[in-house]
Amino acid sequence: MLHVLLHMAEMEGAVTSEALAGIMQTNPVVIRRTLAGLREQGLVTSVKGHGGGWRLCCDLAAVTLHDIYVALGEPVVFAMGNRTESPGCLVEKAVNAHMNDAFQQAEAVLMARLRDVTLADLSRDFHQGLQRRDHSHCSS
Numbered sequence: 739m740l741h742v743l744l745h746m747a748e749m750e751g752a753v754t755s756e757a758l759a760g761i762m763q764t765n766p767v768v769i770r771r772t773l774a775g776l777r778e779q780g781l782v783t784s785v786k787g788h789g790g791g792w793r794l795c796c797d798l799a800a801v802t803l804h805d806i807y808v809a810l811g812e813p814v815v816f817a818m819g820n821r822t823e824s825p826g827c828l829v830e831k832a833v834n835a836h837m838n839d840a841f842q843q844a845e846a847v848l849m850a851r852l853r854d855v856t857l858a859d860l861s862r863d864f865h866q867g868l869q870r871r872d873h874s875h876c877s878s
Contacts, residue, residue: 739772739806740860746782747798747861752791772810779809798861804852815845 755766773792776782783795820834
């Protein structure tokens with residue numbers, strides 16, 4: 739979704755779900771469902787009719803990656819987990835306890851980092867990379 743939002747930031751006017759789906763190589767329905775959640779948080783808006791589509795309606799510098807994470811419904815961060823939540827095996831209980839602790843610590847670090855990075859930071863990094871790429875094609 740960050741990829742979609744940064745593309746939207748670069749586009750003039752509203753952009754259709756179909757155009758965004760083409761960029762992301764996915765189905766427009768996936769784009770619409772996801773953007774609908776972001777619309778509820780006031781990050782994007784939709785415009786109906788001819789020339790309609792989706793538009794950013796937020797200040798990139800004011801929106802953190804954590805804001806996006808929350809707007810997306812706070813999906814599970816780590817796909818790994820315990821094989822059994824309440825195992826009878828003492829070995830598995832010990833492993834679970836340490837893994838749960840490690841996952842909680844890792845998630846806390848990740849959430850702190852997401853709070854520090856804004857969409858403007860990502861956009862700036864994109865533009866810096868674009869400038870470097872453009873300059874690398876210049877003849878000496």
